[in-house]
Amino acid sequence: MTIRLGYQMPNFSYSTPVADLFPTVIAQAREAESAGFDTAFVMDHFYQLPGIGAPDEPMLEAYTALGALATATDNIQLSALVTGNTYRNPPMLAKAVTTLDVVSGGRAVLGIGAGWFELEHKQYGYEFGTFTDRFERLDEALQIIAPMLHGERPTFDGKWYHVENAINEPRIRDNLPIMLGGGGEKKTFGLAARFADHLNIICNARELPRKLEALDARCSEIGRDRSTLETSYLAFVIIDEDGDRARQLQHDFLLTQGVDLSKASDEERAAATDRQFCGAPDEVAEQLKARVLDAGIDGIVLNLVANGHEPGIVELTGRTLRPLVDA
Numbered sequence: 001m002t003i004r005l006g007y008q009m010p011n012f013s014y015s016t017p018v019a020d021l022f023p024t025v026i027a028q029a030r031e032a033e034s035a036g037f038d039t040a041f042v043m044d045h046f047y048q049l050p051g052i053g054a055p056d057e058p059m060l061e062a063y064t065a066l067g068a069l070a071t072a073t074d075n076i077q078l079s080a081l082v083t084g085n086t087y088r089n090p091p092m093l094a095k096a097v098t099t100l101d102v103v104s105g106g107r108a109v110l111g112i113g114a115g116w117f118e119l120e121h122k123q124y125g126y127e128f129g130t131f132t133d134r135f136e137r138l139d140e141a142l143q144i145i146a147p148m149l150h151g152e153r154p155t156f157d158g159k160w161y162h163v164e165n166a167i168n169e170p171r172i173r174d175n176l177p178i179m180l181g182g183g184g185e186k187k188t189f190g191l192a193a194r195f196a197d198h199l200n201i202i203c204n205a206r207e208l209p210r211k212l213e214a215l216d217a218r219c220s221e222i223g224r225d226r227s228t229l230e231t232s233y234l235a236f237v238i239i240d241e242d243g244d245r246a247r248q249l250q251h252d253f254l255l256t257q258g259v260d261l262s263k264a265s266d267e268e269r270a271a272a273t274d275r276q277f278c279g280a281p282d283e284v285a286e287q288l289k290a291r292v293l294d295a296g297i298d299g300i301v302l303n304l305v306a307n308g309h310e311p312g313i314v315e316l317t318g319r320t321l322r323p324l325v326d327a
Helices: 018-034 062-072 090-104 118-124 131-149 187-195 205-222 243-256 266-273 281-291 313-326
Strands: 005-009 039-042 077-080 110-113 178-182 198-201 230-239 276-279 299-303
Touching: 005 018, 005 313, 018 039, 018 062, 018 313, 039 062, 062 077, 062 090, 077 110, 090 110, 090 131, 110 131, 131 178, 131 187, 178 187, 187 198, 187 205, 198 205, 205 230, 205 281, 230 243, 230 281, 230 313, 243 266, 243 276, 266 276, 276 281, 281 313, 299 313
Parallel strands: 005 039, 005 299, 039 077, 110 178, 178 198, 198 230, 230 276, 230 299
Antiparallel strands: none
16 A cells, blocks of 8 residues: 555535536546546545535535445545544444445555544534544544454453454455544654554645654654655645646635635735645646655645546646656
8 A cells, every 4th residue: 555646535516416526526536546646535524624615515425435436446545534533433434444445446545533523523413522532532443443454353442432352344455554644743643653554644834844753753652663654745736737827726715715815915825825736737746846745755645626626637637746756
């Protein structure tokens, strides 16, 4: 398993009838596969997220969507970025991702995190709890899920979860990979060092050197060789052959979030765009190399929140960035 170039679909607001929504998702996944992306991601949310859109904008259930994508693609890995641990009983999640692995012929990745979107929890009736509660639950969940993915039958009696000789059959392999996602330097990175094959780091790009130092420390604390834990960075990419059009798309997207770049100060502009990489293909490639890859990150997981649903944009992005991560 490696994730050097991943494509995340963070929204389903395509200004099309609902009947045309999933065909657009399939088209993006197929375009990503043919363009050299190694993994396709959907979000595990029930509402659209702040910073992307309004809560009532379209959002698909992750594992149903991934199962459908498994039958519509051939080679690309499939994952949630990332599964909210609080939304599913741990052995049920192990069963769901293992079933995705069987359906896809061994292409599933378990992306998982502690969960954070309080509104979803409140309105769907899931217990939210404290920050500490959620990470205690994630720790316990991984002690159940990881053995189940590896073909073991764990018995576990914790504060939050209990299983007895939990069986997970059928499996197509015993090494279904685990990816942690988040930016927490102590809890998330510590769990990644203990359980994960891959860590997707979610933060502002300027924070990456410090994040990687923290990850080194978490691995050192448990005696893990840091080189055995692959990393990627979640980037918002706005790209077009016409760099001026890309910058206009960025401007229009940020307006929907209450930010007017034409009136923003340098400080406000920097804060609003720190995780964004915008322009013509060569500009985007240069930005990602200088701000992400040169910091020591292994790969890039990106979304194309402004125009990824437009035919050809995913292909353009893959063609632009694959040489960077293959270098």
